[in-house]
Amino acid sequence: MDQYRVFGNPIKHSRSPYIHQAFAKETGQELNYQSQLVELDAFEQDIKTFAQAGGKGGNVTVPFKEQALALCDQVSKRAALAGAVNTLSFRDGQILGDNTDGIGLVKDLLDHKVTLTGSRILLIGAGGAAKGVVLPLLEQAPQQLVIANRTLSKAEQICQQVSDNRLTCCTFERTKDYDFDVIINATSASLDGRLPAIPETVIAGVGVCYDMVYAKELTPFLVWAKQAGASKVIDGLGMLVAQAAESFNIWRGVMPSTDEVLCQLRADLD
Ligand code: NDP
Structure with missing residues (x-):
């Protein structure tokens, strides 16, 4: 066998x-x-x-x-x-x-009827999981993909490597300068019960917040996103x-x- x-x-x-x-x-x-x-x-x-x-x-x-x-x-x-x-x-x-992490994420988002084409997406994190999802997300033809990471240089490295005019990166604080339809948390912060330091105003009114981490209860990021006004929250089990x-x-x-x-x-x- x-x-x-x-x-x-x-x-x-x-x-x-x-x-x-x-x-x-x-x-x-x-x-x-x-x-x-x-x-x-x-x-x-x-x-x-x-x-x-x-x-x-x-x-x-x-x-x-x-x-x-x-x-x-x-x-x-x-x-x-x-x-x-x-x-x-x-x-x-x-x-x-x-x-297959990236294609798994895209598939799960599409299964949840999340529109990626033409969307403005914030990807939080620049570790292995974030890097794995950048190309599959761009293949969905978003309007914009912004990568924000605690260590900015790691996000900048991805942007340089991919070199796509829809792709940009910034600090957590500068995410305030954009409007987003979809926010994806690709940090491991939820595993330690922590939150990436994204200003709360960035979340308010966002259609979908996704956390790659999953658990029995909603992750800290998804609890926070819901409280801050995200319309829909999804964890990473489907991914x-x-x-x-x-x-x-x-x-x-x-x-x-x-x-x-x-x-x-x-x-x-x-
Ligand atoms: P890495 O260790 O490669 O990267 C960790 C990332 O999280 C870095 O961007 C790091 O920022 C950031 N980070 C960690 N703690 C904090 C914090 N307190 N505040 C802000 N940022 C933080 O991990 P991976 O990229 O491999 O995995 C990330 C998460 O995704 C993991 O929790 C993993 O379980 C999950 N995952 C889920 C999958 C699924 O199928 N559902 C598949 C793959 C991963 P910095 O660069 O500044 O250190």
Whole structure:
């Protein structure tokens, strides 16, 4: 049976084995998907061992996404821009890398009927997750995409690399100078119960606020956004499932449906 893994540290919390086994069942694919805890200095060795043993592919999660990129023989354009790989395929002795986070986010936003085409979007954060979503968001033809990050230089780096006249970057404070339809929080602040220091006036009247973090309760960012007047708030659970579906499609050439898995995961959070 074809073998797949998710590699990370920590890994116990990962829902990827559940998601991919459910996709396999739904699409009638014969495969086995397990999680593997990787010691911090053993990523390269563990990946090579798995590939040599006949493994077909894998997902990569924190903290190895950048190392995964370095290990690949070929990477997609979106993974190269992200500087991070979350999907590995082992074919003909080669390691191929892709990044499905961005397409997963876009898919989830569209599933929630969020209009991206012609919209003014604020992307908060400039880490691996933010970098991964820039090209897929631009492919949706927004009017404007502004990246704001606590460390401005990281946002500037993305803008320079992508060089698209719809793309600009600024400090948290200068987000006041713009109007937005959609705000996406791609920082890890919610994980620590914190908020990115975006002025509250920026949120008031915004159509949609999205947090890539998800939890049983609304994240601190989404609670704050709701209080500040955002019309709709969405967490990142749908993105998690959608990015997994894209990985599954890369490996198996079949796009699974995500609704049932998403409902089950949501119920498990409760
Ligand atoms: P990184 O560590 O690469 O980047 C973290 C980002 O968060 C940086 O921009 C950092 O700013 C910013 N940040 C952290 N704390 C604060 C704070 N208190 N105030 C303001 N900014 C802050 O992480 P990733 O980009 O890989 O991931 C970001 C989040 O997205 C994570 O929480 C992750 O769980 C989530 N994620 C969700 C996915 C999903 O499928 N739902 C997929 C991928 C990621 P600075 O540069 O100044 O340090």
